[in-house]
Amino acid sequence: MSIIGGRVSGDVQSQVSMGLIPGWRSFNKFAQSSVVSTSYVDVWPNASTLSYLSAAEKMNIVSTDATDDLGNTGAETLTIYGLDDNYDEIQEDITLNGLSNVLTTNSYLRVYRMIVTSAGTNGSNAGTITATAQTAATVQAYIGVGINQTLQSQYTVPNGYYLLINDFEITVQKGDQAGVRGMIRPFGEVFQVKRVYNVYQSTARFSFTPSLIVSPKSDITVRAVKISASALVDISVAYDGYLVESSLVSL
Numbered sequence: 175m176s177i178i179g180g181r182v183s184g185d186v187q188s189q190v191s192m193g194l195i196p197g198w199r200s201f202n203k204f205a206q207s208s209v210v211s212t213s214y215v216d217v218w219p220n221a222s223t224l225s226y227l228s229a230a231e232k233m234n235i236v237s238t239d240a241t242d243d244l245g246n247t248g249a250e251t252l253t254i255y256g257l258d259d260n261y262d263e264i265q266e267d268i269t270l271n272g273l274s275n276v277l278t279t280n281s282y283l284r285v286y287r288m289i290v291t292s293a294g295t296n297g298s299n300a301g302t303i304t305a306t307a308q309t310a311a312t313v314q315a316y317i318g319v320g321i322n323q324t325l326q327s328q329y330t331v332p333n334g335y336y337l338l339i340n341d342f343e344i345t346v347q348k349g350d351q352a353g354v355r356g357m358i359r360p361f362g363e364v365f366q367v368k369r370v371y372n373v374y375q376s377t378a379r380f381s382f383t384p385s386l387i388v389s390p391k392s393d394i395t396v397r398a399v400k401i402s403a404s405a406l407v408d409i410s411v412a413y414d415g416y417l418v419e420s421s422l423v424s425l
Contacts, residue, residue: 190416197419201337204412205327205396210352214397217354217411218316218326225312226393230259230281232308233315235268239301241294243272248300249290249322254315256282261333261391267291270303277308284330284393285314290322298322327396327411331388336423338385340415342369345377347408351401354411361391372401373409385415387425 190198209221216223233254241248248270255265264280285305290298298320305315315324331337346352356369368386371378388394400407 197422199417200414201417202412202414203327203329203394204325204410206325206408206410207398208406208408210398210407210409211400214353214355214399216326216328217396217398217409218324218328219318220313220316220326222313223397224314224326224328224395225310227283227307227310227312227314230283231310232281233278233285233305234275234308235270235278235288235303235305236275237270237272237299237301237303239299239319240272241296241300242270242303244269245294246272247294247296249298249303250292250294252288252290252303252317254278254282254285254305255287255289256280256285256314257330257332259283261330263332278305282307282314286324286326286329288315288317288324290317293322325410327394329394331390331392331394332417333390334420335390335417336420337388337392337394337417338415339388339413340382340385341413342380342382343377343412344371344373345410346373346375348375350375350403350407350409352407352409353399353401354409355397356413357395357397358388359393360389365393365395374401390420 189195191200205217207217244250252268258264303317304313351374354371355367357365359365396411
């Protein structure tokens with residue numbers, strides 16, 4: 175790759191990553207769960223299927239460990255990312271208060287990521303950190319101990335964007351076998367299975383040509399089930415591509 179006259183000569187991925195193609199953004203989503211059992215659940219550490227909200231709510235952010243607190247040894251602050259009632263992107267910074275709930279200022283229809291941004295001497299969160307909808311009382315985001323960010327497969331395409339998914343990766347630990355479903359719920363519809371995979375103790379990578387196009391306000395998740403294992407299956411998944419402004423898309 176070379177840069178000539180302020181533009182990139184080379185692959186599209188590099189141009190987008192460097193912000194040289196207006197209206198395009200790189201996208202990557204990755205998730206992990208070690209608690210996949212005999213019923214399909216979303217791939218995230220919470221051992222369940224996400225309960226989607228029908229209206230935006232404020233979130234209670236709390237840890238299971240008192241040291242996740244400003245001035246203590248665990249996580250101190252985090253950033254929460256999501257969508258509002260209009261499916262527009264919003265985010266805010268939160269100062270943790272250990273075992274006590276911290277209520278967000280924004281109301282979120284979706285929460286698709288939380289990242290610990292500062293911590294004490296441990297360098298990471300000492301407890302599980304969750305974002306729970308204030309009224310529905312359902313967990314919307316989950317950070318496992320010591321991970322410093324969410325590892326959840328659920329994502330919702332923001333208002334004003336299309337998502338182009340180019341690649342999908344699945345890893346299942348040695349000795350285990352899992353069934354995996356890539357699922358999309360177009361806005362106003364129901365979840366539909368778009369891809370089905372069966373993976374045994376390996377890493378499998380798949381490319382979409384052409385890209386799998388996901389419309390604005392669509393929900394995406396990856397669900398998995400144990401096919402064979404001595405106990406629970408450990409699985410990780412990732413998918414990536416581009417977010418493209420709707421004004422640039424003609425379908």
